[in-house]
Amino acid sequence: MSNHLTVLFFATLKDRAGGRQASIDLAAGATVRDLRAALGRQFPALTPLLPSALVAVNRQYAFDDDVLPPQAEVALFPPVSGG
Amino acid sequence: MLSREEILRYSRHLLIPEVGLQGQQKLKSAAILIVGTGGLGSPAALYLAAAGVGRLGLVDFDVVDQTNLQRQIIHGASTVGKLKVESARQRLLDLNAGVQVTIYNEPFTSQNARRIAEGYDLIIDGSDNFPTRYLTNDLCVLTGKPNVYGSIFRFDGQVSVFDARCGPCYRCLFPEPPPPGLVPSCAEGGVLGILPGTIGTLQATEALKLILGIGEPLIGKLLLYNALDMSFDFVRLKKNPKCKICGDQPEITDLVDYFEFCGVPGLVHDAELAGADWDITPAELANLIKDGASPCLLDVREPHELEISALAEAKLIPLGQLAGRLAELDSAQDLVVFCKGGTRSARALELLRSAGFRKARNLRGGINAWAKEIDPNLPIY
Numbered sequence: 001m002s003n004h005l006t007v008l009f010f011a012t013l014k015d016r017a018g019g020r021q022a023s024i025d026l027a028a029g030a031t032v033r034d035l036r037a038a039l040g041r042q043f044p045a046l047t048p049l050l051p052s053a054l055v056a057v058n059r060q061y062a063f064d065d066d067v068l069p070p071q072a073e074v075a076l077f078p079p080v081s082g083g
Numbered sequence: 084m085l086s087r088e089e090i091l092r093y094s095r096h097l098l099i100p101e102v103g104l105q106g107q108q109k110l111k112s113a114a115i116l117i118v119g120t121g122g123l124g125s126p127a128a129l130y131l132a133a134a135g136v137g138r139l140g141l142v143d144f145d146v147v148d149q150t151n152l153q154r155q156i157i158h159g160a161s162t163v164g165k166l167k168v169e170s171a172r173q174r175l176l177d178l179n180a181g182v183q184v185t186i187y188n189e190p191f192t193s194q195n196a197r198r199i200a201e202g203y204d205l206i207i208d209g210s211d212n213f214p215t216r217y218l219t220n221d222l223c224v225l226t227g228k229p230n231v232y233g234s235i236f237r238f239d240g241q242v243s244v245f246d247a248r249c250g251p252c253y254r255c256l257f258p259e260p261p262p263p264g265l266v267p268s269c270a271e272g273g274v275l276g277i278l279p280g281t282i283g284t285l286q287a288t289e290a291l292k293l294i295l296g297i298g299e300p301l302i303g304k305l306l307l308y309n310a311l312d313m314s315f316d317f318v319r320l321k322k323n324p325k326c327k328i329c330g331d332q333p334e335i336t337d338l339v340d341y342f343e344f345c346g347v348p349g350l351v352h353d354a355e356l357a358g359a360d361w362d363i364t365p366a367e368l369a370n371l372i373k374d375g376a377s378p379c380l381l382d383v384r385e386p387h388e389l390e391i392s393a394l395a396e397a398k399l400i401p402l403g404q405l406a407g408r409l410a411e412l413d414s415a416q417d418l419v420v421f422c423k424g425g426t427r428s429a430r431a432l433e434l435l436r437s438a439g440f441r442k443a444r445n446l447r448g449g450i451n452a453w454a455k456e457i458d459p460n461l462p463i464y
Contacts, residue, residue, distance in 0.1 A: 010307060011239040012266070016403075045403070052261035054305075056318040061256065061305075063323065075318070077307060079257045080236040082269035083123045083211035083279065 001028040003068055007039065008075040013053060016045040026068065032057070033064040035074065053078050085111070089181065093135050101297045107135060113294045114138040116203040118191055118219050120167040121145075122269070122279025123209030123233050125157035127287040132175040134291060138183040139175065140203055143167040144190045150464075154276035191215055193338035196222045205229040205293055207286050211268060213260040214341035220245060220253035221338055224328050229293055229300075233286040236267070238275055240282035240308040243301050243320070244289050247329035250302040255323035255330075260341055264430040271426055278310055361432055363419055363444040365456045378417035381443075382450075383431040388423065392450055392461045402427045405434055414440045421446035421453070423464065 002025045009017045024038055032055050040047040054077040055062045057069070068074070085093070085107060096102040096110075113136050117124045120143040128139060145167045147158045155167075162170035168186035175184050187199050191210070196218055200206060205228050208219045216234070223230035223245065230245040232253060245252045285306070292298045307316040328335040363371075371378065380397035382389070383405060400408050402422070412418065418440060422428040428445045435443040446453065454461035 010309070011236060048262065048265050052257060052259065052265075054256055054318070059317065060319045061251075061321050063321075075316075077241075077318075079213070079261055079266060080234045080239060080241060081211065081213045081216060081266055082235040082272075082274055083119050083121050083209050083233070 002026065003028050003030060003070050003072075005035070005068060005071070006073050007035075008073070010075065010077045011080060012078050013046060013049060013076050016049065017043045018045075028070070030068055031064065032062045032066050032068065035068060036064070039076075049078050084108070089135070092179075092181075096134070102295060106295045106297075109294055109296075110135045110291070111137045114140070114203045115205055115207060115290055115294075116140040116142065116200055117207045117209055118142045118215060119209035119211060120155075120157065120171045121151065121209060121211055122154045122235065122274065122276075123283035123286060124171070124207070125155045126280050126283035127207050127209055127233075127290070128171060128175060129157055129178065130284060130287040131290065132179045132182045132184075134287075135179070136182065136291075136294070138185065138203075140185045140187065140199065141168045141171050142187040142189070142191050142199060143171075144188055150270075154274065154279050156280065191218060193218060193340045196338055197226070200226060200228070203228070205231060205290060207231045207233075207290055209233065209283060209286070213266070216253060217260060217341055218338060221328055221335060223247070224252050224254075225336075225338070229302075231286045231290045231293070233282040235274055235278050235282050236269065237272060238278065238310040240278055240285075240310075242282055242285045242289070242306040242308070243304065244293070246300075246302050247322075251320045251322040252326060252329045254328050255326045256305070256320060258323070258327065264426075268426075270424070271422075275310055281308065281310070361436070361444050362447040364447050365453045368419055368446060368453075369457045376417065378419045379412065381412070381418055381420045381431070382422070383420060383427050384422050384450075391464050392454060394421075394450065394453070397421070402431050405431055409435075409438055412440070414438075414442070416442065418443040419446050420444070422449050424449040424451050 005024050007022045007024055014020050036050045040050050056075040057072050093107045096107050115136055117128050120141050147162050147165055147167055147170050151158055157171045157174050166188050168188050172184045172186050206223055210216055220230055224247040232243045232245055234241045289301055292300055303320050305318045305320055324331050380394055382397040382399045383402040385401050420428040420431045425448050432443055432445045451463045454463050
C-alpha cells in the first residue's frame with residue numbers, strides 16, 4: 001500500500017523545486033518527517049530549506065510526527081523575513 | 084472624550100456601528116508599537132495614525148536612502164539621509180497631529196526590548212530579519228501581548244496574529260531560525276514595491292480589530308498571499324505542545340539574541356560571515372589589475388542583474404548553481420568573487436573555501452562598491 005500525495009511549493013521553494021507542484025509516493029503510515037526526507041531525495045536543491053519549511057496537510061499545519069492521510073494535499077512554505 | 088474636531092475627523096468611523104464613538108475612544112486610548120519603519124511599518128503606521136490610534140511607537144535604527152522610496156511610502160525624497168524614525172514621525176504628525184509618536188532610534192535587542200515595549204497594547208512586527216522576528220515573538224509571549232506578524236519576499240507575503248495566551252506563536256510554526264544565507268533578504272532578492280503595502284495594511288487592519296475587539300482576528304491562522312496569482316491561502320495553525328517558549332515545558336524563559344547566526348542587515352558586517360581576511364577592497368583589486376595580475380572574476384549574481392551593471396571580464400555562475408559548477412573553476416588561480424553588495428559572494432566564498440579554493444577572495448561591498456570607488460560609469464542599485 002502506498003500513499004500518493006500532491007505537493008505544492010510556495011515562494012522560494014517553487015523556484016528551487018523548478019515547479020509549483022509535484023507528485024510523490026510514500027509508504028502508508030509515512031509521517032511529515034518521512035515526506036521531508038523523500039522531498040530532499042527527489043529535489044536536492046530543496047534540502048537546505050526543508051528543515052525550516054512549514055508543512056500544511058489539507059490546509060492544516062502539520063508537525064513532523066503527524067501521519068500523512070491518504071491522498072493528502074500537502075503545501076510547503078518557506079519562512080520569509082523581508083519587511 | 085472626543086473633541087468636536089475629533090468627531091469631525093473620525094466621522095466615517097463614527098458612522099460604522101462596529102466602531103462608533105466608543106470604538107474611536109478605544110483607538111484614542113490605545114498604544115501600538117511598530118518594529119521597523121520600512122516597507123511594512125510605513126503603511127501600518129500611516130493608517131493607524133490616520134485611524135486615530137492615540138500613541139504609536141516606532142523602532143528603527145536605519146537612515147532613509149534612495150532604494151527605500153520604491154516601497155517605504157512614509158518616507159520621501161526630502162527625508163533621504165534622515166533617521167527613519169524622525170522621517171516617519173514628521174510624516175505621521177503632518178497626517179494627524181493628535182497622535183503621540185514616540186521614537187526609538189536603536190536596534191531592537193534583548194537588552195532594550197522590554198523597556199521599549201512597556202506600556203504598549205500590542206506589537207506590529209514589520210522587521211526585515213529573522214533575529215528581530217524571533218525577539219519580537221519571544222517578547223510578546225513573555226509579556227502577554229499580541230504579535231501582529233507580517234513578512235514579505237518578492238511577490239509573497241505572510242500575515243498572522245500570534246497570541247500565545249490563546250493560540251500558537253511564531254516559534255510554534257518555525258521552531259528555529261533557518262541557517263544564515265538560505266533565505267534571501269529583500270536587499271538581496273528584491274521585492275515588489277506594492278507588496279509591503281498590501282501586507283502592512285493587513286497588519287494594520289488586524290491591529291485595529293484587536294483594539295476594537297471586533298471581527299475574527301487571524302489568531303491560529305496564517306494568511307499566505309501571492310501577488311502574481313492574486314491568491315490568498317489560509318493554513319490553520321496549531322499550538323505546538325513542544326514549543327520552546329509557549330509549550331508545555333518551555334526552555335526559553337528570557338529574551339535571546341540570534342545576531343550571531345542570522346546576520347542582521349546593518350548590524351553585522353557581511354564580511355564577518357566569511358572572515359575579513361578573505362576580503363579584497365575595490366581599490367586593492369584595481370591595483371592588482373593595474374599591476375598586470377589577472378585574477379578570475381566570478382560574478383555570483385542572477386543573470387538579469389547583468390543588464391543593470393556588469394564587469395566585462397567576469398564569469399557568471401549564480402550562487403544557487405555554484406555548488407554544482409565548481410569544476411568550471413581553477414582552484415590554483417587567484418579568484419575574486421562578487422555580487423551586488425557582498426552578501427551572496429560571502430556565502431559563495433564559504434562554499435569555495437570549503438571546497439579547497441584557497442586563493443579565493445570576496446570583493447568587499449560588491450559591484451556597487453566598485454561602481455562607487457572605481458568605475459563611476461556603473462550605476463549603483
